[in-house]
Amino acid sequence: MVTIKDVAREAKMSVATVSRVLNGSGPVSEETRRLISEVAGRMRYVPHSGARSLITSKTQTLGVLLPDLYGEFFSEVIRGMDDTAQRNGFHLLISRAYADRHGIETAIRAMRGRADGVVVMSPDLDAESLLNLPSTIPVVLLCSVSRGNEIDSLTIQNCRGAREMVGHLISVGHRRIAIIKGSPRNYDAAERLRGYRMSLREAGIMLDPLLEREGDFTEAAGYSAVLELIALKNRPTAIFAANDSMAIGALSALRESGIAVPEEMAVAGFDDIPLARYMDPPLSSVHVPIWELGARAVELLLHGITHKNDHPRRRERVSTKLVIRRSTGGVPAERPPPQTLKRKLVSV
Amino acid sequence: MVTIKDVAREAKMSVATVSRVLNGSGPVSEETRRLISEVAGRMRYVPHSGARSLITSKTQTLGVLLPDLYGEFFSEVIRGMDDTAQRNGFHLLISRAYADRHGIETAIRAMRGRADGVVVMSPDLDAESLLNLPSTIPVVLLCSVSRGNEIDSLTIQNCRGAREMVGHLISVGHRRIAIIKGSPRNYDAAERLRGYRMSLREAGIMLDPLLEREGDFTEAAGYSAVLELIALKNRPTAIFAANDSMAIGALSALRESGIAVPEEMAVAGFDDIPLARYMDPPLSSVHVPIWELGARAVELLLHGITHKNDHPRRRERVSTKLVIRRSTGGVPAERPPPQTLKRKLVSV
DNA sequence: GCCCTCTATGTAAACGATTACATATTTGGG
DNA sequence: CCCAAATATGTAATCGTTTACATAGAGGGC
Numbered sequence: 001m002v003t004i005k006d007v008a009r010e011a012k013m014s015v016a017t018v019s020r021v022l023n024g025s026g027p028v029s030e031e032t033r034r035l036i037s038e039v040a041g042r043m044r045y046v047p048h049s050g051a052r053s054l055i056t057s058k059t060q061t062l063g064v065l066l067p068d069l070y071g072e073f074f075s076e077v078i079r080g081m082d083d084t085a086q087r088n089g090f091h092l093l094i095s096r097a098y099a100d101r102h103g104i105e106t107a108i109r110a111m112r113g114r115a116d117g118v119v120v121m122s123p124d125l126d127a128e129s130l131l132n133l134p135s136t137i138p139v140v141l142l143c144s145v146s147r148g149n150e151i152d153s154l155t156i157q158n159c160r161g162a163r164e165m166v167g168h169l170i171s172v173g174h175r176r177i178a179i180i181k182g183s184p185r186n187y188d189a190a191e192r193l194r195g196y197r198m199s200l201r202e203a204g205i206m207l208d209p210l211l212e213r214e215g216d217f218t219e220a221a222g223y224s225a226v227l228e229l230i231a232l233k234n235r236p237t238a239i240f241a242a243n244d245s246m247a248i249g250a251l252s253a254l255r256e257s258g259i260a261v262p263e264e265m266a267v268a269g270f271d272d273i274p275l276a277r278y279m280d281p282p283l284s285s286v287h288v289p290i291w292e293l294g295a296r297a298v299e300l301l302l303h304g305i306t307h308k309n310d311h312p313r314r315r316e317r318v319s320t321k322l323v324i325r326r327s328t329g330g331v332p333a334e335r336p337p338p339q340t341l342k343r344k345l346v347s348v
Numbered sequence: 349m350v351t352i353k354d355v356a357r358e359a360k361m362s363v364a365t366v367s368r369v370l371n372g373s374g375p376v377s378e379e380t381r382r383l384i385s386e387v388a389g390r391m392r393y394v395p396h397s398g399a400r401s402l403i404t405s406k407t408q409t410l411g412v413l414l415p416d417l418y419g420e421f422f423s424e425v426i427r428g429m430d431d432t433a434q435r436n437g438f439h440l441l442i443s444r445a446y447a448d449r450h451g452i453e454t455a456i457r458a459m460r461g462r463a464d465g466v467v468v469m470s471p472d473l474d475a476e477s478l479l480n481l482p483s484t485i486p487v488v489l490l491c492s493v494s495r496g497n498e499i500d501s502l503t504i505q506n507c508r509g510a511r512e513m514v515g516h517l518i519s520v521g522h523r524r525i526a527i528i529k530g531s532p533r534n535y536d537a538a539e540r541l542r543g544y545r546m547s548l549r550e551a552g553i554m555l556d557p558l559l560e561r562e563g564d565f566t567e568a569a570g571y572s573a574v575l576e577l578i579a580l581k582n583r584p585t586a587i588f589a590a591n592d593s594m595a596i597g598a599l600s601a602l603r604e605s606g607i608a609v610p611e612e613m614a615v616a617g618f619d620d621i622p623l624a625r626y627m628d629p630p631l632s633s634v635h636v637p638i639w640e641l642g643a644r645a646v647e648l649l650l651h652g653i654t655h656k657n658d659h660p661r662r663r664e665r666v667s668t669k670l671v672i673r674r675s676t677g678g679v680p681a682e683r684p685p686p687q688t689l690k691r692k693l694v695s696v
Numbered sequence: 697g698c699c700c701t702c703t704a705t706g707t708a709a710a711c712g713a714t715t716a717c718a719t720a721t722t723t724g725g726g
Numbered sequence: 727c728c729c730a731a732a733t734a735t736g737t738a739a740t741c742g743t744t745t746a747c748a749t750a751g752a753g754g755g756c
Contacts, residue, residue, distance in 0.1 A: 001460075001484060003712055014736045019714060026715085027733055048461035050402045051712035054741045059398065061441070061462075068427075071622070075422035082444050091462070093409070094442045096430050112349075113396035113742085114409075114439070136349060219626050252626045274419070278567050278600045280628045351742055362706045367744060374745085375703055399742035403711045461712085 002043050011039040022047065053113075061091045062301060063115035065107050067099045067122060071245070072273045073290055077142075080294025081119065088302055090116075099124045111137070117301045123187045138304030142297050144187045145315065152300050154293065154316050158188050158270075161286035161320035162195025162240070163202075165268050168284075168322060169238045170203045172330030174266060178211040178236035180225040180246045189217070192242045192270060211236055215246050222249025230257055237265060238328070244269035244276050247283055251327070255280075262329030272323050281326035293318050350391050359387040370395065401461075409439045410649060411463035413455050415447045415470060419593065420621045421638055425490075428642025429467065436650055438464075447472045459485070465649045471535045486652030490645050492535045493663065500648045502664050504641065506536050506618075509634035509668035510543025510588070511550075513616050516632075516670060517586045518551045520678030522614060526559040526584035528573040528594045537565070540590045540618060559584055563594050570597025578605055585613060586676070592617035592624050592633055599627055599675070610677030620671050629674035641666050 004022075008015045013036060020026040021036040028036075053059040062085055066074070078094070085092050093115050097107040099122050111118055121142040141153035169177050179196045182189025197207055213228060215221040222241055226249070229236060241247035247269030251261060259265050261281055269276060272287035296318060304311060352370075356363045361384060368374040369384040376384075401407040410433055414422070426442065433440050441463050445455040447470050459466055469490040489501035517525050527544045530537025545555055561576060563569040570589055574597070577584060589595035595617030599609060607613050609629055617624060620635035644666060652659060 004714095005712080015713080016715075016737080017735060020735090023714080027735090029734060032734080046457045046460040048402075048712055049458075050398050050407065050461040051741090052461070052714075054396075054398045054402055054712080054743090055714050057741075070423055071420050072418070074426075075418055078422075078442070079416075079444070082442070086444075091458070092442050094426070094430070094440050096427070096434075109394045110397075110439070112394040113398040113400070219622065248623065248626050252628070255628055274567065275596065275623060278596050280600070280603055352744095353742080363743080364707080364745075365705060368705090371744080375705090377704060380704080396742050399711090400744075401711095402713090402742080403744045405711075 001048075002045050003048070004045070007036070007040050007043055007045050010043060011036050059114060059116050060089055061093050061115045062298065063108075063111040063118035064092055064094045065097045065104065065118060065120045065122070066094065067124060068096065069121075072275075073271070076290035077121075077294040077297075080291035080296075081298045082294075083291075084295040084298040084302075088298075090298075090302070097122075108139070117305045119297045119301055123189075124183065124185045136309070138301055138309045140297050140301045140304065142293070149313050149315070152304060152314050154297050154300060154318070155191075156188060156288055156293065157317045157320045158191030159195040159198065161270065161288075161322075162192040162242075163199040164195075164320075164322050165270070165284070165286050166196050166199035166240055167202075168324065169240065169266060169268065169328060170199065170205070172266075172328065174236075174238040175205055176208070176211065176234070176236040177205075177238045177240060178213065178229050180213050180215040180222055180239065180241040180250065182215055182217050182242040182246075186217075189242050196240060215242060217243050217245055219245050219249035219252070222246030223253045224249075226250045226253035226257075230254075230259060235265075238268070239265060240268045240270075242270055244271045244273045244283065244285055247285070247327075248275070248279060251279055251283070262327055266328045266330075268328050276323075277325060279327065284325045284328040285323050287321040287323045289318055289320075349396075350393050351396070352393070355384070355388050355391055355393050358391060359384050407462060407464050408437055409441050409463045410646060411456075411459040411466035412440055412442045413445045413452065413466060413468045413470070414442065415472060416444065417469075420623075421619065424638035425469075425642035428639035428644075429646045430642075431639075432643040432646040432650075436646075438646075438650070445470075456487070465653045467645045467649055471537075472531065472533045484657070486649055486657045488645050488649045488652065490641070497661050497663070500652060500662050502641065502645050502648060502666070503539075504536060504636055505665045505668045506539030507543040507546065509618065509636070509670075510540040510590075511547040512543075512668075512670050513618070513632070513634050514544050514547035514588055515550075516672065517588065517614060517616065517676060518547065518553070520614075520676065522584075522586040523553055524556070524559065524582070524584040525553075525586045525588060526561065526577050528561050528563040528570055528587065528589040528598065530563055530565050530590040530594075534565075537590050544588060558582075563590060565591050565593055567593050567597035567600070570594030571601045572597075574598045574601035574605075578602075578607065586616070587613060588616045588618075590618055592619045592621045592631065595631055595633070595675075596623075596627060599631070603628075610675055614676045614678075616676050624671075625673060627675065632673045632676040633671050635669040635671045637666055637668075 004015050004018050008018045013032065017028060017032060018036055020028050021033050064081060082092050095107055097103045104120060104122060108118055117138040119140045119142055123143040139151055141151050143155055145153045145155060166177060181193050200207055210232060213225040215225055239250055241250055247267055250267055254261055254265055261267050269283050269285040272285040276283040276285045300314060352363050352366050356366045365376060365380060366384055368376050369381050412429060430440050443455055445451045452468060452470060456466055465486040467488045467490055471491040487499050489499050491503055493501045493503060514525060527541065529541050548555055558580060561573040563573055587598055589598055595615055598615055602609055602613055609615050617631050617633040620633040624631040624633045648662060
């Protein structure tokens with residue numbers, strides 16, 4: 001491997017000068033600049049980032065700790081992070097970690113000397129556990145919050161989004177509205193449940209425990225929850241699933257049970273994954289700007305890094321948007337004319 | 349930050365001994381071992397991986413270069429890679445790169461000193477461009493092959509999978525079978541097209557250029573391709589989409605046009621994404637073991653690394669499997685009894 | 697008691713860059 | 727023509743590890 005010394009020798013210059021040329025730091029004559037650039041290019045010299053980061057104590061790398069995430073969410077959040085990181089000259093070191101405190105600590109520790117900061121996504125961790133992460137480098141919490149105010153955090157406007165969707169169901173006439181919940185330990189799921197209940201209470205509708213079914217964000221969970229719901233003596237007329245995957249499982253179960261959507265049962269989801277509009281009927285959902293979520297998390301992290309982790313902590317939420325399609329009935333279907341269809345779909 | 353020197357001073361030992369204890373190398377007395385472990389633990393010492401990799405010239409990190417990938421594929425391939433990497437004590441440095449030769453070269457170069465090897469996924473790049481990647485570290489090509497035999501590569505059994513699916517459509521009686529293609533520059537897409545044609549030829553069916561429609565792997569492309577196909581004077585009776593996303597777009601278009609699937613039109617996809625079984629009707633597809641794809645790519649890369657890139661190059665393909673559901677008709681629907689449903693769904 | 701072989705530990709040289717400081721050369725003002 | 731300032735380049739310390747080599751003491755065979 002060719003090092004800076006090799007280049008220096010070949011160009012008959014000192015390593016210092018070579019370094020200066022390569023980094024554009026310090027004064028160098030135009031002549032030397034050209035000579036060294038030429039030699040370095042010819043020898044295909046590439047600086048060794050490990051060595052560089054040892055002396056500068058900057059790695060230009062961001063760690064990302066993720067739980068087991070499936071589908072579009074994972075891809076899109078990473079896309080947002082990578083776009084933002086690259087634009088700022090950073091790389092992404094991605095690692096999946098067990099969601100318990102020990103797993104996270106180990107993973108964060110392994111980042112020492114590898115990353116300048118870490119985005120930790122751990123929606124299933126309870127707030128206390130995250131209180132004192134043993135980290136000297138900046139940390140941003142994604143989709144969870146710590147109890148204290150020690151860590152920057154970024155979350156989805158879960159509660160508001162759920163409240164609006166349930167509010168919409170109520171506004172088109174539903175009174176018996178079921179929810180398929182996510183895991184009780186999951187922050188997003190808990191917040192969405194809170195929004196559901198809040199909305200019902202606001203409309204003066206009594207909460208019915210029978211209408212709150214367990215789920216775990218998988219299609220299979222949505223499927224079996226529906227089987228239970230339609231077996232009830234007093235069936236709901238609408239179902240709000242805490243995410244789209246479960247809503248899709250729900251649609252599938254309703255279809256097989258011969259229950260018409262939205263006529264006999266309205267269905268709504270959360271996330272607005274790209275496939276939602278291709279369901280039958282197209283699925284109403286709460287749109288989550290996932291790319292922005294990743295992008296913003298990295299921005300927060302970079303801010304922490306430039307301020308050497310000595311900055312007022314922030315707590316932000318990205319806002320959601322109601323997307324009403326046919327599965328909730330009551331409102332004209334979203335069906336753009338064919339000629340404009342392609343562009344619109346791609347842009348969403 | 350606490351360094352190995354701090355630990356040495358605190359334990360009144362030399363850095364060499366501390367290093368020996370921490371790495372379990374060289375002889376140390378049981379007493380010193382305990383003392384140093386205790387001190388290091390108490391001081392929360394974590395070795396600086398940058399410094400370590402500088403001297404050992406091992407980073408314990410694998411680079412991953414990906415194009416713009418969407419949905420389940422992206423998540424799942426990374427999951428497979430990360431699982432395998434972690435099991436071998438490696439980390440993943442993930443970067444999205446422009447798919448042109450220059451972008452890839454730059455990205456690979458940026459990996460120097462950061463990664464011990466790189467997995468490059470670049471299905472849209474032509475074979476020649478990949479011929480001489482300027483890399484001293486091992487490279488594995490994913491979903492593409494280089495013309496020479498200079499680089500390890502791993503691909504999907506695209507051609508065989510497509511051939512089998514089209515063969516199945518033929519076996520249930522179809523003669524006019526359309527294909528919605530992927531981008532012509534995409535390796536997977538080209539191979540799937542080849543399998544489609546091969547299968548038709550084997551059955552003595554004339555190829556009809558009108559039945560080969562352009563696509564780009566998006567739902568929108570599938571949607572509009574179907575609108576064109578059903579406008580033909582001599583409609584096909586079956587549609588093979590080169591991936592599931594386009595098949596889903598196709599289903600949506602057929603539904604809106606009031607064409608019954610599979611009675612009036614059979615539809616098949618490729619990839620077998622988890623959602624395929626939740627479509628209406630459940631979508632027949634060619635199953636691709638995505639996790640295994642990622643896992644195997646990392647295994648190949650690790651092999652190259654341990655052999656210092658001086659090993660016979662391999663060219664492997666992961667095998668696909670036909671999954672027939674209702675959208676192609678002709679065969680009993682896959683609908684497991686409710687009680688076993690959940691387990692089965694999750695495991696797929 | 698001598699020498700040889702272990703075992704346990706320390707010393708110091710790498711690894712490949714950056715950069716403070718020193719030195720040499722040029723430039724220009726008076 | 728001299729000296730200060732500016733410019734260009736070099737020398738060497740440094741970052742935090744690993745590890746080859748050196749050293750010192752302990753144990754054992756003769």
